[in-house]
Every structure is written in structure tokens, then in C-alpha cells.
Amino acid sequence: MKKFDVVIIGGGSGGCAAASRLADLGKKVALIEMRGKEGLGGTCINRGCIPAKILLAAAEAYSGVLKARDFGIEATGVSFDYRQVIQKKQGTVKALKFGLQNFVLKPRGIEIFYGLGRIRDPHTVEVTGGDQTELLQAENIIIATGSEPAMFSSFNIDGQNVLTSDHALDLQEIPPELLIIGAGALGLEFAHLFSTFGSKVSIVEMAPQIIPALADQEFTGLVQNYFEKQGIAIKTGVKIESVELAAAGKVVSSLSNGEKIESSKVLVAIGRKLNTTDLGLQEAGIKMERDRIVVDESMRTSIPNIYAVGDIVPGPQLSHKAQREGIVAAEAIAGLGTRMDYRVIPWAIFTQPEIAAVGMTREEAERAQIKTITGSLPLMANEKANTMKKTAGLVKVVARADNLKLIGAQVFATEASVLIGELALAIANGVTVESLSNTVHVHPSLSEAIMEACKGSLGKAFHRSAR
Template sequence: MVVGDFALELDTVVIGAGPGGYVAAIRAAQMGQKVAIIEKEYIGGVCLNVGCIPSKALISAGHKYQEAMHSAIFGVTADNVSLDFSKTQEWKNNQVVAKLTGGVEFLLKKNKVEIIRGEAFFVDENTLRVIDGDHAQTYSFNHAIVATGSRPIEIKGFKFGGRIIDSTGGLSLTEVPKKLVIVGGGVIGAELGGAYANLGAEVTILEGSPQILPTFEKDMVKLVEKEFDNKGIKVVTKAMAKEAVDNGDNVTVTYEVDGKEEKVEADYVMVTVGRRPNTDDLGLEILGVEMTDRGLVKVDNQGRTNVKSIFAIGDIVPGAALAHKASYEAKIAAEAIAGEPVAVDYRAMPAVAFTDPELATVGMTEKEAKEAGLNVKASKFSLGGNGRALSLNQTEGFVRLVTTKEDNVIVGGQVAGISASDIIAEIGLAVEAGMNAEDIALTIHSHPSLSEAVMDTAELALGMPIHM
């Protein structure tokens, strides 16, 4: 590479090194392309550094703290249980985040992907410039994959700074707040609200919709609401957040419910009302790349934009903002560039909330299947009938399969309960492969295991349940 207007041509350049970008770069390199990846901040992106991974670390720490204090049912008691949150954060940062991000950088180098630090701007459909401080360099390419992710939305009256924080700030607190207000009861707000409640905070969640976790079915969310109530988490739905005032040593949040204005004081207010795609300041408009009204990039079923050489994946394209969706689209785009006959298929795209209990869904719900014109039924098996769940003292929840009535084909499923995030994978495989309930029922599941609940649900769908 040379500084100036001329540069050695790359086969593929990837902008952004998150779960979409780094996967795209590695797969493109595996397909024989000469690849460079451009990253201005985090190798591993938001997910590995200030999102999915560190949030799960804090969730795990909260669970350990609660188990240490409340395991008398097992005959286990501990005196003087304490929490050193600085050590929790040190473990999260050094033993979890640093190891994962370091591993990603190693994998990029192992696959001979050149890592370029800086901010990318398109000059034309085959040229871009990278600015890193005072240094600028020009690169030419045959194809570019844009994977720049998203950032938290800042709402009116809640300007980030001081005690008014976004999810990144919420993961970086140096102390567990005595009181925490969360604006937005979606997946991020519910997960971090539960985590900080487990760590000892008094949590209030303000949600504008009629229920928290609005993308999940009501009977699943009710389990989380029940557990939130047990933890002392106050949930206010149909609430309109109006203003936050940073008082220096605390923050006052004003919100409105049913036309009545309310105020609540806390140590911090965390705003988790959604994320905005990072599609500005890239020069995409110079290229004439078509965008939606929300600033998302329009793409075809291979991730290609209307500009033939430019692809886009992840949070900046339509669809759910999920790390695993970005990684999936990354492989499709890289393989499409290599000439492979591939296309996205989202029918088995899982979604998970790492709440207490965990919630997971894949494929279609019963309502969605019926709206699509399918003749289906839903079969629901309680974890109270599962031996492993009983032995873990974690019987709240269920497994549900949505199957066609005529041939029992599995078109979707939901899991609420312990390890739902793992159990959902078997149902996802069934949906992806077009399997029916008999395929699951005839698969021998280890005993005792939580996955047996999927087998039991399949037998229920066939009308021959054993454990009901």
C-alpha cells in the first residue's frame, strides 16, 4: 500500500470489524480473495466490546451473586456474602472481552486479512480513503462489504453525559447503583435491568409499549414480569419519558403515564430505546447507494446494493439488529462476491433475551403461521415435567413447537426457561431442515437433560406424550 492517490488493489475491503465485518473478512479470505478490514475503534465491534458479550458477563456475575445468597434450598448457606464490583468489571474486561477480541484479531491475521486502523470514506465505487488522525491513505478495491453496525439512539430530554448514560455506559459503571432507571424495556433494557437487580440495585424500567419485551409472546413475557416482581423491579408500561435532569450526585427522571406526570430519582438513568444505523459519514450518498427512510441500506438477497461493487450487512440493512444475523449475512456476501450461488434465508433466525428466565424464539409463532395461511397447532410442554430442570430448581418455563396439522412439520418454536438460548438451537435446526415432530421424537435425547423437553413437546404434538 502507498500513501496518496494510488494504492495496490484489493479484491475485497470490509468496513467494520464487528460480528458481521470480521466474519465477512475471514470468509472472503477463505474463498481466495485478498482482503483488508478497516476499523476505527473496536476489533470485535460493539457486540464483543460493549454489547452482547460484556452484558452476558454481568448477567452471569449477577446470577453467581444471587446463588451465593440464596441456595438454602440445596442445603447450602454462606455467611457474609459480598460483591466487589471492581473485580467483576476487571474479570469482564480482561478475562472475557480482551480474550475474545484478541482471539478475533488473531483469526484475522491467521487468515491473512490486513487490518487497517482508521475511518473509511468512499471516493467512488472502487476507491476509498482511510483517515487515521493526520494520516490519510487511498485504497482501490473490486468489492466492498460495509458492516459499520449501529449506535444507541439519543432521545429528546435525555442528552448523554454524566449520569444520563447509554447501554455502553451502563456496562462500564464503576459501582452498582443503589437506584437505576432504565428508559426502554426491550431486550437490552430488560437484560441489564435484571443484571443490575441481581447485583443489588433498585431498578425501575419505563417502557412505552403495553408490555416489556414487546417482540416476544405474552405468555413468555409474563414469566419475566413475575421474576422482575420477585426481584423488586418496578416496571411502568405505556410510559412516555419526558426529561432527565442531572443533579450532580443523582438524576431526576420525569415521565408521563395516562396523562399524569411522575418523577423518580436515581443514581443513573440508562436509555435503551433502540439503535441507529451507522450509515452517515461514509460517502454512500456520493455513490448513489439507495437507502430507506430510516437510513438503512437497501440490499438484495446476497447483500448487494444497487451499486454492483458495494455490499452491506448487519445492523445497517433491514431486519432485526442481531449479531448472529450479521455473521450469517457476512458469509452470504463474501461467498456471493466469490461467485457462489447463495442467498439469505431468514426462516430459522433465532432471537434470544437473556433475562430471568431466558426467552428464545425461532421460525414462526402460531399467530404468524396462521397469518401466513398455514393450518397449524401449538404444543406446549412445561419444564416442571423435566427431571433436569427439577434438579436445577429451575422449573419456570416451557417449550412450545408450532407444527402443521396435516404432516406435523415444525415451522417454529419458543422456549422460556433456563438455557433457552441453547435449547432453541435444536428447534432452529428442525425448522431449517424442514423436519417434522416425528424426527425429533425418534431422536434419542440424553437423560436427564433440558433438551428432553423438546422431545417431550414433539411427542405431545404427535398426540402421544409420555410425561404429561
Template structure:
């Protein structure tokens, strides 16, 4: 008989509350199988079996409090002897002394037990490959609809977004904004002295937020009885996925498959990009020492966010962009406004420029060589951040073996508006289909794909997808740009309202930027909008709702907006379409 003892909980927690219990007395358990979840202040922990055997008794029920050191169950089985006595999971099985000697048999195949993975098969309605914001949403939504669901992930749940993308960058954005506010606090009548950036604490806070959110996703998967299988998933056919993990090999027999493997950092072959002075966006999230100067290669969303983060923290920033403008997919006035704000902060821009190489100088600095309008230029700095974007992650899926089609540019899996691939029962959602690489698009696509699996007629609508750049201030857009509308032959009218005329923005010292709305003259409906300014990421939701639901100019004008709020700028921008804004004379 083996005791199941709580050895460790999430973070430094000493106790926690028992959550979802996934096994019952009499169940046959496999090594590593989750028995129950423990909810802690620092996140959630999984209590797992560390041997094959029968669950003889369970001393806890959902809602009970457990402490480190508690024996919570007994399993009729024997722990396999291993080279490394340390257990990586949050719980550890301890064999009772009376059975300890029996476990050590002279006939035990030590190396055989170490080298041979456990092989098993799983039956399910849906196998989801990838546990990012597309994959885990698909799994949870499917489980809530009654589908037996399995999710496959080779790393941490949450994907790029929670681990090395959306969430950690926004944690850094917030820290940088707090420091920037402190530097300008005298404008608000607050005097401070000796403020400095402790990057160790900044990174620690960021990591804590990430851990809390990924722990929450783990908890939700367990709560909805979704089995998480660790390893790389390879599709063998439309109803079979093979997963090779560190300790086991699992064959999943499934009725449907959703591919949600996301994206990876785009590769580029430039001399010196593998040097010691060059980092990528993932590495930038763990940089505990601030350089005095940094060159950022790429003026897209990732590059611009890091430019403001590190500029606010006191780093001298230069941005090199291949295109004539940064944030080149946005309207020119939007790009120009954020560049103007950035320049006031001391950020320097070199557009229409192509980086040719990065070298190291004799005084241990980086030298970035680039071509600008046919002339060779160079900049020296302490660090170089490569922020050239991401590309679909299709490695190891085996899609070529079963004939899954790629897009015409061979980047990403081809999927229709129902998110179906050319293979029956297989869907591709999120970044992996290379349509719009945003976490919220992946999450919405998850629901669309599952609805189609359930027999509902659901399609993706990309006409009103909001996009946000977390600069200071933020930039947000939705719908058509002015250039897109004109090139499509639509007769449009532009409405604008500056935040310098908005009372709430002035009280917060955030008067930079504007709200811009685009109206189709033939229908009087809004078809596009952009915001540069405070709360842009929140305000864009209002305009997304308006564009998605074909709300007219008159309907928005007739809506009462609370005062004082930054939301009033939207109302005023719409008023400026006809007759003019009330609080600004253009």
C-alpha cells in the same frame, strides 16, 4: 541500522510465542507495518516496524519464544524524530547509538513530519469496512477462499458485539447470576455469609474477556494475511475506498466492497437525557459503583437484560416501556412468563408509558417523568439507564455521494437477499442494512456476501433466525410467533411443556418457564418455537435446525433424547402436539 526490540507484550505477559510472520528478509517496510505476531497468555500482540526501511535480518521464526527486551530484527532505516517518545504499539524500534546522532539532522522538518500523514495506495480483491462480527468474518472467510483482503476499522476489532455488546453484557450476566445463586445457596444445603459484590473485580473480569477475544480476532486477521487499516473508510466509487487515519491516508483500489459498519446507540430528544444521572448501555458496562435504585427506559432486549443483571446484583429496578408489553415482538405468553419471573425478583414495570423528561432533585436523585395512559407519573432513582435500541451506522461512508440507496424508512442501506446494494460490487451486511440486528445474522451474511463475490448463488434466509434474551432465566425464539402464523392464515397447533416437570431443571433449581412449539397442521412441520427457561440459548439451536430443515413432528418424536437433560423438554413439547406429553398432564 535500527534494532527492533520487544518493549511490551499483551497484558502483563513477559514472554510469548512467535505466530504468523508477515514479512521476509529484503522486504521494504513502511512505518507501522506488522512484521510478526506474538501469542501470549493474555492475548496477542503485533510487532510493527517503527520506520521506513529494508528488513536486513530476522532473528526469529514461527514457534520461537521471545521475551521482553529481545532484539528480534534489524532494519536498514532511520527512526523519525517525534514529539512524543512513547510508542502506542506493542513493539518499539530503537536506533543503535552509532546511528543515533545521524538521525538528528539540522535540516529535519520537525513540524512538517508531525503534520503530514503518510500517503499510500493498496490493491486488493476485497475491502471490508468495519471489523465487527460481520466484517471480520467476511475478511477471514474471503482470505481463506483466496481473495486478497483488506479490513478497515476506526476503533477496536470485534465491533459492538465483542467490545460493548454481546460479550461484555454476558460477562456481567454471569457475574450477576453467580451472586444470585449465592443468595439462594441455602436452598441447596450450602450456607454462606458476608457475600458481597466487588464491581471493580466484575468489570475487570469483563474487560479481560473482551481483551482476550479481540486479541484473538487480531491474531486471526494476521494469520490469514489480512491487512488491517485503522481509520474511517469513505467510499469514493465502486472500486475505491479512502481511509483517513491518525498517521496515514490510504487509497484502496479494490474489486469489491463489503460495508459492515454495524449500528450505534439510537438517539432520542428528551429533556434531561444528557444529565449526569443518565447513562446509556455502553456506559452501564463500566459502572464500578452500584446505585441503590435504577430506572431503565426501554423494555426491549437490552433493557430487559440489564434489568435482570442489576436486579440480581441487588439494585432496585423499574422498567418503563412505551408499548403495552415488554419484549413486544414475542408471543404474549412468553412476555408474560418472563415478566412474572421478573416481578418475583422485585422488578417493577410501567408499560404503555412515555418518558417526557428527566430532572435532578435537590437531594441529588433523578426524577423520571412519564405519561401513563394520559396521566403524568414520576419515579425517583439514583441512576437512569436509557436502553431504547440501536440504529444503522452509516456516518462518514459517503454513500450519498455515489448514490447507494437507503431503505424506505431511510434507516439502513438497502440490500437484496444476496446482500447486494444497488451499486455493482458493493454489499451491505449486518446491522447496517437494518434487517435483523443480531451478531450471528451479520456473521452469516458475511459468508453469503463473499460467496456471491466468488460467483456462487447464495441468498439470506431469514425464516429461521434464533434470537436470545439473556435474562434469568433466558428467553429464546426462532421462526414464526403464534400471532404471525395466525395472521398469515396458517392452521396451527401449539405444544407446550413446563420446566417444572423436567428432572434436570429441578435438580438445578430452575423450574421456571416452558418450551413452546408451533406446528403447521397441513404439513406437520414445525414453523416456530419459544423457550423461557434454563439453557434456552443452547436449546434453541435444536429447534432452529428443525425449522430450517423442515423436520416434521414425527421425526422429532422418533428421536431419542438423553436423560436427564433440559433437552427432554423439547421432545415432550413436541409429544404434546398429538396425544400429550408423557411427564406432564395439561
């Protein structure tokens, strides 16, 4: 039986981050990936954020050429070959996986096992791959098995007409009409992608607003209004009752309001199934609540030497959250006393404009009985946005009224995923909106919108449109 300081079950974002940090801290590490070599890197690299962003980058390139006339540039005969777009996506994913295995994991001496990992006892993990079974002895264990798209039987998901996000990433052709179930991050990104390439897109969301996780109806209303103007039909507060295959390869979806929507394909962009079955969790005595593993601030489970990170623990299902949790678990095992801070987990939706947020909204602060001040700046008032002809959106900040410390921000703008980083850093370090408003930003730049929004919260804005 091979002996390791740490055995990690799951080779995705959280598992790889933990493995790398542990190796740097001098630990002997085993990493188990159940999907084989093709699965290394997890959902993010293989079937999630990375392939999706490659396709979205292609859509942005295509859209940019179509809009070149806005800058006095004529481009004729513009077309795309979506099969080539998919091939480029696959090539980039392959290169990133090669880099992960050969430039991140192997140089650190991390031993990789391909197969299904199962906890036999608090210090033994069984790895089953094909016809072979191997036992690994571990001082500590980290569970990082992630999740996969939920297969709702009521939607008749078949991978051809009714799709999950995994299927959608490998479509070889743009569907003429696409109905998307769910207006969260997945739904909006796929809506933007396929709409840009010419698909007639409709979204149905059972919640009363798009981006249900964001408690700011004013902000989400602005986002919804923009995408509706781009030709995407959005219905909120409505459920899908049934999805049935009709004649000529069409799919008919029946809504709770009595409407029916006919489309070429349906994309189910809701729900993730946690990979927690057949891991030996119950037998090991690991505590769970609402199907997720209960952990403390060090990512430690109810069994002292077993840790868990990523989608299988409470909190948003985000790759960067899983990575941070993996590092926290690694450093806790090494005795560094690191703790996970969930107050500052930024997220972004990579539409155009992008959508990003961090910390609390004003509504969330009010529910927590925190008095706030807010400030916002429409991108129309930002000079850099005007030079780029990307003036849709705004930057909004939320601060405590008593000490002016920034506690939240929402951004709807091109490069919102970049802008949110400054705001996350400010929240994490207790920076005030006054300090941000007095910090000189490059001119012209999109980041000036942060400075102006902060000034707006204090009644000092240069732009009259700030508030």
C-alpha cells in the same frame, strides 16, 4: 494505491466474518476499523454482547452462592466487589480482542487499516486516520459499519446520571435505584444484572408488552409475571415524557400516565443509531429505505460490486445475523451463489431464566393465514430442571397443521440459548414435530422439554401438564 480483491469497511462481527471467509477463499482482503485497535471486533466484543454476558455470568455466580442453601449448603459472609467484576470483564474483552487479531485475522494475511472508510467510487475507498489519507482500490466493497446507542436529546443523556448501554457496562458501582427505559433484550438483561446485585429496578416500556418484537402476549406475560415476582417493577403502555436531574443527585422521570419515578440513575435501553453517515453512500448511488441499505439475498446493494451486512441492512440487529450475512456476502463475491435465509434467525435474552425464540409465533402464523398446532411444557414438569431447582419457564413449539413441520418456537428456561439451537436446526431442515417427538433425548435433560412439547402438540405427551 494498494489494490485488493475486497475492501471491507467495518471491523465488527459482520466485517470480520466476511474478511475471514474471503481470505480462506483466496481473496486479498483489506479491513478498515474506524475506532482504531480498541474498536476491532465491533460492538459485540467491545461494548455489547460479550461484556454484558461477562457481567451476567458474574451475577449468576453471585446468585448461585446466595441460593446454595436450596441444596443444603451454607455460605456465610457472601459479598462482591463490583469494581473487580468490571476489571475481570475488561480483562476478558482484552483477551478476546487479542485472539481475534492474532489468531483469526493476521494468520490469514488480512491487512487492517485504522481510520474512517469512505467510498469515493464503486472501486475506490478512502481511509482517513489522523492526518493521513490513503486510497484503496477494490474489485468489491463490503459495508459493515454497524450501529451505536442513539442519543435522545429529550432524555438528557450525560453518561453520569442518564446512561446508554455503553455507559452502563462501565459503571463502577451498583446504583441503589435504576430506571430502565425499554423492555427489550437490553432492558431486561440490565434489569436482571443490576437487580441481582441489589439495585431496585423499574422498567418502563411504551409498547403494551415487554419484548415488543415477540408477537406472543401469553408468553411475554409469563416472562413479565416472573420478573415482577423477583422484585422488578414493570410498567407497559407508558411513555417517558421527560427526564430531569433533581436534588441530591437523583433523577426524576415523568411518565405519560402522570406518575413520577425517582432513581439514582436512568438507563436508556432503546434505539440504535446506524453508522451510515459520511460513508459516501448517496454519492455512490446506493439505494436506501428507512435509513437502511437495501440488499438482495446475496447481500448485494444497488451497486453490483458493493455489498452490505449487519445492523445497517434490514432485519434484527444481532451479531450472529451479521456474521452469517458476512459469510453470505463473501461467498457471493467468490461466485458460490450463497443466499441469506431470514426464516431461521434465533435470538436469546440472557436473563435467568433465559428467553429465546426462533421462527414464527402462533399469532404471526395466523396473520399469514397458516393453520397451526402448538404444544408446550412447563419446566416444572422437567426432571432435570427440578434437580437444578430451576423450574420457572416453559418450552413452546408451533407447527403447521397440514404437514406438522415446525415453524417456530419460544423458550423461557435456564439454557434457553442452547435449547433454541435444536429448534432452529429443525425449522431450517423442515423437521416435523412428530419426528422431534420420536427422537430419543438424554434423560434427565432440559432438551427433553422440547420432545415433550412436541408430543403435547400431537396429544401424545407423557406429562399431563403438557398441552
